[in-house]
Amino acid sequence: MAVVEDDAAPMDILRFDLSPREIPTSWYNILPDLPEEVPPPIDPRTREPVDPALLTRLFPKTLVQQEVSKERFLEIPAEVLEAYRSFARRPTPLFRARNLEKALGTPAEIYYKYEGVTPTGSHKINTALAQAYYNKLEGVERLVTETGAGQWGSALSAASSYFGLKTRVYMVRVSYMQKPYRRTLMELFGAEVYPSPSDKTSFGRSLLKEDPNHPGSLGIAISEAIEDVLGDEKAKYSLGSVLNHVLLHQTVIGLEAMKQFEEAGVSPDIMIGAVGGGSNFAGFTYPFIGERLRGSRNTRFIAVEPRASPSMTRGVYDYDFGDTAGMTPLLKMHTLGHKYRVPPIHAGGLRYHGVAPTLSILINHGIVEPRAYHQTEVFGAAHMFTKAEGIVPAPESAHAVKAAIDEALKAKESGRRVVIAFNLSGHGLLDLQGYREYLDGSLQDFEPEEIPAKTRGRS
Numbered sequence: 328m329a330v331v332e333d334d335a336a337p338m339d340i341l342r343f344d345l346s347p348r349e350i351p352t353s354w355y356n357i358l359p360d361l362p363e364e365v366p367p368p369i370d371p372r373t374r375e376p377v378d379p380a381l382l383t384r385l386f387p388k389t390l391v392q393q394e395v396s397k398e399r400f401l402e403i404p405a406e407v408l409e410a411y412r413s414f415a416r417r418p419t420p421l422f423r424a425r426n427l428e429k430a431l432g433t434p435a436e437i438y439y440k441y442e443g444v445t446p447t448g449s450h451k452i453n454t455a456l457a458q459a460y461y462n463k464l465e466g467v468e469r470l471v472t473e474t475g476a477g478q479w480g481s482a483l484s485a486a487s488s489y490f491g492l493k494t495r496v497y498m499v500r501v502s503y504m505q506k507p508y509r510r511t512l513m514e515l516f517g518a519e520v521y522p523s524p525s526d527k528t529s530f531g532r533s534l535l536k537e538d539p540n541h542p543g544s545l546g547i548a549i550s551e552a553i554e555d556v557l558g559d560e561k562a563k564y565s566l567g568s569v570l571n572h573v574l575l576h577q578t579v580i581g582l583e584a585m586k587q588f589e590e591a592g593v594s595p596d597i598m599i600g601a602v603g604g605g606s607n608f609a610g611f612t613y614p615f616i617g618e619r620l621r622g623s624r625n626t627r628f629i630a631v632e633p634r635a636s637p638s639m640t641r642g643v644y645d646y647d648f649g650d651t652a653g654m655t656p657l658l659k660m661h662t663l664g665h666k667y668r669v670p671p672i673h674a675g676g677l678r679y680h681g682v683a684p685t686l687s688i689l690i691n692h693g694i695v696e697p698r699a700y701h702q703t704e705v706f707g708a709a710h711m712f713t714k715a716e717g718i719v720p721a722p723e724s725a726h727a728v729k730a731a732i733d734e735a736l737k738a739k740e741s742g743r744r745v746v747i748a749f750n751l752s753g754h755g756l757l758d759l760q761g762y763r764e765y766l767d768g769s770l771q772d773f774e775p776e777e778i779p780a781k782t783r784g785r786s
């Protein structure tokens with residue numbers, strides 16, 4: 328029988344959990360702490376700030392209010408907190424990646440917040456539940472949205488099912504064909520799923536007429552979802568990233584992490600997240616960035632994107648549409664242009680031409696450092712992480728893993744014991760096709776030679 332000596336080395340604690348009672352009861356709103364005002368969304372026809380009445384045609388009033396609120400903390404409704412606890416399985420754990428540290432031989436401590444434990448496998452349920460709740464409260468019967476790889480579509484389908492709403496999802500056609508399992512997941516939750524471009528909208532039909540096998544894109548699917556909503560009084564639109572209210576709901580991640588770091592007795596020196604539209608990065612880092620903006624913290628923040636979709640590192644900062652058809656208001660953001668055709672990388676959730684306006688401002692002010700990687704090096708890092716920690720990262724999250732490993736290797740060179748923390752935004756168990764190609768050596772990198780000038784910025 329093994330006997331533990333009293334003077335044995337204390338066991339490292341590798342997991343930091345909060346009890347369900349410790350879920351934050353407010354979301355953190357970064358707007359009042361930003362170094363400058365977010366430029367308002369503008370109407371493409373008049374180039375004037377967009378009429379709020381147009382926004383309430385698409386979104387419930389509370390979400391439109393949250394979009395511009397200047398209150399630093401906004402209370403999470405009791406029904407949403409209950410859904411976070413009973414359905415989304417919050418709080419999510421913070422882990423120390425001790426095995427990865429050992430494999431790297433680094434003096435750095437590496438921590439990750441793990442959002443893959445939620446029922447649909449990513450952070451997206453955090454805003455899906457809040458959005459479904461506010462829509463239900465205002466008498467909406469049906470939610471319409473777009474999805475790429477299916478992470479957002481499955482989160483919204485699950486949240487709609489929880490709150491008793493119907494859902495229709497326009498799924499980018501290539502993903503609809505290549506990722507049948509997320510479509511199945513959405514349909515299990517009762518959603519109607521159509522490949523986009525579809526024959527349900529006039530925009531979709533016009534694209535199918537040109538090319539019956541059109542592969543689709545997120546921008547096109549957004550256009551179809553909006554056209555669908557504008558034709559049905561009882562329906563509203565739902566977006567899974569980019570907008571202020573979406574990033575706001577995700578801050579439950581960072582607020583939990585803040586308590587967990589206190590419990591661990593450490594404070595991160597470097598925080599890292601992958602960026603598609605910016606919601607998981609913002610959710611994880613904004614509560615900490617708020618402290619840095621208010622002068623009580625000097626953490627570094629690294630935002631990681633694919634080199635094939637380099638809006639933060641190579642885009643322009645200008646007003647641009649959120650969709651391909653040009654139906655949305657214009658947002659001021661780092662963008663590759665709304666007509667940019669993102670190459671077919673496996674991180675479907677990062678295939679978007681723009682990023683959140685608030686994140687764009689933080690990049691302009693040097694508070695967030697953007698960085699881009701190719702997918703082969705990203706899958707290589709994810710492979711190392713899987714062998715060390717046992718979890719297969721989503722291809723999107725794997726971008727953050729790669730940056731965390733690079734920072735840990737720099738710490739090894741300099742001999743500094745830095746604390747690195749990243750957000751593992753989801754698991755990759757429904758994305759094994761990308762790992763298959765990585766193992767077969769058939770994974771391709773895409774380097775856009777030049778971001779064509781005509782696709783940039785305002786149209």
Ligand SMILES: *Cc1c(COP(=O)(O)O)cnc(C)c1O
Nearest residue numbers: 478568603604605606607676753
């Ligand atoms: C959608 C998604 C992302 C990218 O979207 P953000 O809004 O930038 O967070 C990242 N990771 C996972 C797992 C996703 O599903």
